[in-house]
Amino acid sequence: MKKLINDPTYVVEEMLDGYVKAHPNYIKVLPENDRALVTARTTREGKVGVLIGGGSGHEPGFLGYVGDGMADGVAVGNIFASPPPAPILEVTKAIDKGAGVVYLYGNYAGDVMNFGMAAELAEMEGINVEMVLGNDDVASAPKEEKHRRRGIAGELFVFKTAGAAADLGYNLEDVARIARKANENTRSMGVGLTPCSLPQTGKPSFELGEDEMEIGLGHHGEPGIRKAKLQKADIVADELVAAILEDMPLNEGEEVAVLVNGLGSTPRMELYIMFRKAEQILREKGIKIYRSYVGDYITSLEMGGCSITIIKLDGELKTMLDYPADCPMFVQK
Amino acid sequence: MKKLINDPTYVVEEMLDGYVKAHPNYIKVLPENDRALVTARTTREGKVGVLIGGGSGHEPGFLGYVGDGMADGVAVGNIFASPPPAPILEVTKAIDKGAGVVYLYGNYAGDVMNFGMAAELAEMEGINVEMVLGNDDVASAPKEEKHRRRGIAGELFVFKTAGAAADLGYNLEDVARIARKANENTRSMGVGLTPCSLPQTGKPSFELGEDEMEIGLGHHGEPGIRKAKLQKADIVADELVAAILEDMPLNEGEEVAVLVNGLGSTPRMELYIMFRKAEQILREKGIKIYRSYVGDYITSLEMGGCSITIIKLDGELKTMLDYPADCPMFVQK
């Protein structure tokens, strides 16, 4: 596949270089580690630090979400690979303002090990760390094994709510509690239409027939639960929403936020057509959409397809979702 | 090409339906015409109305830019086709607050005719209309025939500056003057890597070899100035920036804003790699980047590739660029 890059070996370095040069009053690289980026703004003493991270290739996830009301720092891995403990630790030290740091990341073997190691090292340096793993993807394990599910686009809601809580002055325990509550009330499911390819291999991440889709696809191109003939958007949206609602039943009158997330090469037009159906289903059930997000929030390079995420809201989560944010790739008034 | 749609005939209708349902406190459809959308917020009496519009398929352009500090309304055409006069006229009537309306659109034969007809009709109804055509694409005609150039991603700067001026209470003449100044100081050039396809035909909008790129491609897939072997990002960025600077020479110490705009399926990673080189070239020439925008701002469905836009700034344009904006697809603090 064609890419506008230089040497595949240095894509992450060059992206980071461009990124910090494009947004110098938002973000900077720590001198200690070139994969450790923190907000360029001064954060309050006593504020809980919010650390996010994961593999590259998911932009705006994760580096795009460092800024006011969101994360204070990000550890950046290679494409689709967890960052090692070193940049996580450096970010931790830089953003700890005496109140501890919460790590927000997706439930992947690599991330669990690397963030876990970093947390141990941080604790050894006297920094309190709480870890909250996103595992919103209903397609990735049955309900009884929810702890094995991977985190996909729903992590946005975890970042958003925890970021707001930290900015509002909540303590570490409460920021972590809110992040966990957000995660526990969030479900996602995706569909893949076309693969992406790693710059280093140029090979498609999966194979699908010209008329096929992959239901439940992971956002690194991991196979989903089944291949099927590509259906009309309404039918696909129906299947995704049904799987979510089966996993997390919602009652009439309950309020949610909906995220239709593009995986990279799916036009907004198609995302809004998907949203349209999701809204219709929820409306018919008497469920109220409190806020909507439609766009590319956590991508997989140039993968085609999307995911639908629903988060069930209470008053506290609504406050956190409404809170303003100002990041290079995400601004909310 | 695979698309998450229902019936190709109704993609625009369904997108609009999803769009207004996703963002009801931002935007609404006028009862008079289902392709006429205006801000859901009340605008001040005496404020100049800012009307944008053009074909669909460029999302976030153009409907994504209706909101505080940007446009008050948008007329939505079929995919890659100018809207007819009727929705333009309805939007004009709805957003005129007694101070007239400025039409901002790209320099395409269809838009010129349709917006022109609408303006005539509006004037007949006693509404003052000013028209400002975007024609930033240096690849689309030589310097001597600048009036024939088409408008591409640089239109964002025209919307942004005119939207701010209108919000700041400038009169019609001044809003139009600022929009024209923005356009006159803006140059863009694009490169295409992979085609998009219209939902109705499913056929690729152009053909390119597996190792080819199209330099100077238009953002509807119109052929550019030449096909060439795909080069490294640095070389491509160099060519685009060189063409811009040849057309609009910049002196050491001058200030600009830079926009690296993805055409639809180009990952942010690649856009930032392109930005990185553009920044380097400008820095070496002593030109200061005052603001940067990197992302999908005006797309061509799922086309692969990007464009680089540079706008030369003075104090007034800086004020307008810095002014906050709050739209469904574009928020700036």
Added chain:
Amino acid sequence: MKITAAEFIEYFKSVAEMIEREKDYLCELDRKLGDGDHGVTMSIGWQAVNQKLNNELADEKDCGKISSTIGMTFLNAVGSSVGPLYATGFLRGGKAVAQKSELTDQDLVEFWIAFINGVKDRGQAKAGDKTMIDTLEPALIALQDNAEASQNFTNAFNEAVIEAERGMKSTIELVSKIGRSSRLGDRSIGVQDPGATSAYFILSAFLKFVKEL
């Protein structure tokens, strides 16, 4: 010859059919020169027109009203470049045959002359610019020249369509000077202009229609 309003309507339906058949071909031409949507645009427009013909216009007796309604319907359905061009053509054509429930040879000549002049006025393109004008302008001249000479509309229109075809084909070798494709420069040579092609379909469908009456 005389054409009734009902027949006039039938003709326009035959255009809608023809465009539907040629949609892909028109897109194919536009992909090479422009943004690839010409067939889609024409189809959307003529399908909307067809809809109107089968409903609101089904029993319309005023040929002028039929033509002007077609113009506005087409315009509102497509916008685009061709919307204003054809809308202006049909509005002017409609004015030329206002309130007539039957069209004589003379009316038909006036209809088509007004139609073509309307398109020309709106687009300001000249023959040789590689647009639909390269089809329409020769047809206009032939029609004007032959209408009086031959005293027979069908013969005159036959000449017009022969000239239109020649004009359409001439666009293959032309460098585009106007519209989207004009930015192509020499790369526009070798492809027939899509708008010139669909304009030819509209004229030739009328010839076929009158011959079969």
Added chain:
Amino acid sequence: MKITAAEFIEYFKSVAEMIEREKDYLCELDRKLGDGDHGVTMSIGWQAVNQKLNNELADEKDCGKISSTIGMTFLNAVGSSVGPLYATGFLRGGKAVAQKSELTDQDLVEFWIAFINGVKDRGQAKAGDKTMIDTLEPALIALQDNAEASQNFTNAFNEAVIEAERGMKSTIELVSKIGRSSRLGDRSIGVQDPGATSAYFILSAFLKFVKEL
């Protein structure tokens, strides 16, 4: 047998070479089961290691230091799942041969046992889960069993590699229980685990290396 620090370094360089050759194959396996990057990740990691071996470690005499530096270099270059796993392996292996400039048969046995136990501790996977442990665990057992019996490291390691290969191949028929591919369920059957495969390359490269000494 005795292996000098310089020879130890040569071995690791040979792993880097081997991984570079097998990179595409490893990605191919991971595309079917996971996210398709295993070859790339191993390559990035081992290229970084190779760099270290050629520079900072070029004259290093402490085999323990060599191994632990490799572990940290690999980890910092890749993160990922394999980063912590192999880093822990090499750190533990390094501890087992700390400050030794030459490695005896006994040292080598201890090195590999500590290495494999380190990986196991970090990942908590069990044989049968369809991971690199399916390669490493049988090798560990064979090495422990044969090291004393045969009194000859090469023979014992030969047995270990035979068992490792058997273990690697057994992953073809396994349903994945851990890591990215575990969400595939039965769809994971039929493909050899990429991590099990690269782990086999690391062991077999060592066998080749000691045989050629």
